[in-house]
Amino acid sequence: MITKRTFTAGLLGGVFALAAGIAAPKVVLAQDASNYPNQPIQIIVPFAPGGASDFAARLLQNRLAEILGQQVVIVNRDGAAGNIGMGLAARAKPDGYTLFLGNVGTVSINPHLFSDLKVKPLEDFIPISIVADTPGLLISRPDFPAKDAKEFVEYVKQNPGKVNFASPGTGSVNRLEMESLALEQGLKMTHIPYKGGAGPAAADVMGGHVDVMFVTIATAINNVKAGRLKALAVTTKERVPSLPDLPTMMEQGLTTRPSSSWQGILVPAGTPKPIVDKIHSAVVETMKDKTIHERMAASGVLAVSSPSPAAFTDYIKADSQQWSSVIQKGNIKAD
């Protein structure tokens, strides 16, 4: 009993402390970067533990703490496609003690999908650096009559409206990748949305219930290697080392732009420049870590960083623009 109470009390203490940190009023103080950081830093992850964003955050957590010399705490605030966590992070005190682990969905896609979204990522945050980049794969059920993306496009053109594609959600990057391809190539397909991550959707492609989908390489790669899923193309600019024989969408002439699922670190707007720079160099240093590279590579994820906060800002602008145009042209709505 005693152990249980202590365990609970400890947990609660933590929860209350975090809640207090999140709810703290937004007061901008002129901070001296020389004594930053002198208290623990929290990273708000807007998704549940175990997902791709959580994976990236937890992998860099320890090394970042080592470099900054302060504890780094991960706070998972999931809900509403990541918008709840993003809102909390945007309203946090811009003192460098609250970081936001944004991704392609929250930062580049949601602002164009959710008309009532109060957060404007590029105004409410200062981008620091990208940290993880996950290529997408175009996969199909094992017995689908196409061996590459080109044949797939031909097949859909000959059978308009007959092919079904799965996605991990209505506003997911994987859905938009398919919508983008459909727009560019003039394809007619039926969208079958799933929830609860890419797992259930990929399982239905594997089981032959749905024809194709775009999915992150991390979800599909081992089942592709085992022959349970067919990979038709990869979404990156160059071929990926883990599947060297797999051609890219671009080299098959199906699209002019690469796409991927990415995660990156952002801080609330108003964070003093010296602190922004300090966090940036710490993140860049963190992403050089060999263990992080190895662990990410095992799941097909690339450990990357941005040369400067400005470079990451430009990256987000271009990415956001790309998905905004797909959403507008495809008349895609989340509400």
Add this chain to the structure above:
Amino acid sequence: MELFNNIVLGFSTAMSPENLMYGFLGVFLGTMIGVLPGLGPVATISILLPITFTLQPEAALIMLAGIYYGAAYGGSTTAILVNLPGESSSVVTAIDGNQMARRGKAGLALATAALSSFIAGTLATILIAVMAPALAEVALQFGPADYFSLMLFGLIAAVILANGSVVKAIGMIMLGVLLGTMGTDVSTGAQRFTFGVAEFGDGLDFAVIAMGMFGLGETISNLSRKESQSDVMGEVRGLWPTWKEIKSFLAPALRGTALGSCLGMLPGGGPVLASFSAYALEKKISRKPGEFGKGAIEGVAGPEAANNAAAQTAFIPMLTLGLPSSAVMALMIGALMMQGIAPGPQLLNSNAELFWGLIASMWIGNAMLVILNLPLIGIWVKLLSVPYRLLYPAILLICCIGVYSLNASALDVIVATFFGFMGYVFVRLRCEPAPLLLGFILGPMIEENLRRALLISHGSPTVFFDRSISLTFLILSVLLLAIMIAPAIRTKREIAFQEEA
């Protein structure tokens, strides 16, 4: 002989002092959080995930798995003692388990839960060891149309859960289905019944409703009942069940294991669905269905075995295909990825030690749970002698803490309070909360799979009859309906109802 070698490899991995210790730590923590309402395995595993980062992959997974099935196990303790399901999977255990406790058989109920879970754990472990890859193939065969028919069957079976009026049971199921429609629509992304509150975007949390209806609602109605405590306590006699008692719950435990093993593999349902259906099955085949809801030992053994078996077979898709069937399994995959092990079908060969070590640890963990819990039963039962003026405020406080800890959201506590009052009103109206909860779980899954199946078939409803799995469940549903409508059964039910009234 390969299987034998694998099992030896598994046990030698799981029995190493370090892994044994982490296994124990896992089931111990699991039991504790299972007892604490609200705080579930998902929250605990995510809190402990960073710690596993520094462990060996085997130790990490063994500990996390221990937390998971330990929680499914510990959740039944408070369900039986104070009608407060610590975990969603123990909601059903509360129905008859708590009635047993009220009749002075708390010790027997706890021992039944412990032994049934152990039987289920052992058999499910063997099942995974022998046929995990083959079973994964079966799970893949299930498409959206098949899920729809299976869930429909489950929803019809939910009527059996009710002890009293069938009409009230159907009403409660429908209310649960309606509550389940709250949140973001999967197919269109539309916000339904969210009242502009972003936190409602993902719908209501099962634990919030369960805590409210059971924990808070029950406490209020107990206060109004003015029951003298001695009645509830009764005499607490020997804890170890007699051979006759063991015989009476052996068959239900085995049936529960079979049912739970099947349902655990399928995504979505898992332990919760397994425990509900096992209860419905036991009640349907029982010669004395009138005893259900009044402390039937089968109503504890069946669901407890089922939820434990399901908790274990849920590992099959994760281990053999790298595909999570639930939030907990997604966490396990996350833990593996942190270790630099990409989940997938290659795991069986590339990480044989991990694969078989985990399976062996499941059995060891189940044995530990029994060893850990049987001596504790005496202590738990003494909890009932805590005076109500202390026990009730404590339950209310623990419920609020548990609900708050789910998402660190005050809104959840307010919602739970609302359902607390609803729960009280339902008690007064003699409406039971269990069918509502099953409707709440199954409703959204039925809708999702119905729409998905029709999208895939491009609007043709024949998809439900063309597929043999789906057709089988539809035929079973019709049969079940026929049995329920059959006059003889109805009279029997009315007699049972009159007896109760």
